Amino acid sequence: MSQMQNVERQLREMILGLEIGPGERLTERWIESRFGASRTPVRAALLRLETEGLIARDGRGWTVAPINLAELGQIAVYREAVEVAAVRLTAALEDRSGIEVIAAMLDSCGAETPREEWHRVGLDFHIELARLSGNEFLLRAVRDAMTRLSRARWLEVRDEKALGRAWAEHHAILAAVRRGDAEAAARLLAAHIAGSRDRLVTSLHDDRRGLRARGFAVVAA
Amino acid sequence: MSQMQNVERQLREMILGLEIGPGERLTERWIESRFGASRTPVRAALLRLETEGLIARDGRGWTVAPINLAELGQIAVYREAVEVAAVRLTAALEDRSGIEVIAAMLDSCGAETPREEWHRVGLDFHIELARLSGNEFLLRAVRDAMTRLSRARWLEVRDEKALGRAWAEHHAILAAVRRGDAEAAARLLAAHIAGSRDRLVTSLHDDRRGLRARGFAVVAA
């Protein structure tokens, strides 16, 4: 694997894993020494991560993208548009057996499953559901949206109840798609996304002092 | 302006203007000498254009993205999802005066307007309409889709009648938005996108021999 891909992957993991906090400054030299690569692949990786929205230019330098509450609201609208379109396509397919793989993925999470895994499955559910549509652009849009949401969701304080509710909503969406009920699937998905956004924004808004205390830049809605 | 932006902009214009044909191979050294920049900004520009879908990796090298008829169909579905979402948002705004700027843009095209200008306005109509929604992600999605459609639309054989019809459909969509009729706007826009796709794919499919004769790679649907 090339150095650029190495740096890109590792840096993305550090950002998404909050090992580098939202709003933190990045210098090409620091990354270079941190990952043992020269500046050429480092700069290539930065350019790619910039298009993912994980880092942003800060004047002449680079900054890890802050958590932006207004952006979360816009992403929810965007998600609804593309995810609903994707699920409508999928519900209209003759062969909807791909659904079962996603259902199995959901069921693989149990009481003893680590929180990290719940988080990953919660994101992958939406990505895999979009993939079933067969539309590359809808898939990419969903993947991009989930990447941008990833850190915020990780910071969200989620209790058992919220996790269980999301799990149930995911299954309800799958059930509607399974029986080919596009309208129901679209309605359930839209409600799920709106509810998810509300919980997310409320949680982060309430906790913004704590987040800032941890050194995380949080931009208000 | 930085060298990277220079190279990126000029290379994008050459690709979109079909000065470099779809499917053509690109080498970093050729670009370097062509634009008088060194490989560092050239590589940065290539990485950015790759994310726009205008160029793609071809094994170890670079290739100008071919015209892909299957992709055009997928883009139409994607466009419908995001553009309809955007126009619904716009129709729900209190202040919809931005509409008039777009209407003026349409009206600036007359019988003596060069074909190039019609082309640009036809793309910008959709982008500016999405911008009015105020949602950055929907705007970016539409802009990205129109960029990917640009070359295909330029190759489309369009007669006066088709241009006039598109112009009328654009105005009809604006009228629906102006009176706040989200349902009508969504319906008209969806029909416009579907019709546009049909004409585009049919035209390119019928002309694919001619396009290939010009050295343009055309991937079948």
Added chain:
DNA sequence: GATACCAGTTTGGGATACCAAGCTGGTATC
């Protein structure tokens, strides 16, 4: 004490040298 200024350092942008992988054209062998 505040401020204007200056030298030193840091940083991203760019240019270039080097390398390994892969391709090409020619050649020698059968």
Added chain:
DNA sequence: GATACCAGCTTGGTATCCCAAACTGGTATC
């Protein structure tokens, strides 16, 4: 004549060097 093979060239990947701009810390001046 076909094929295996090899030298040389091309090309993207990487490392490194230079530069100008911006930042930093300290100092001198008022």
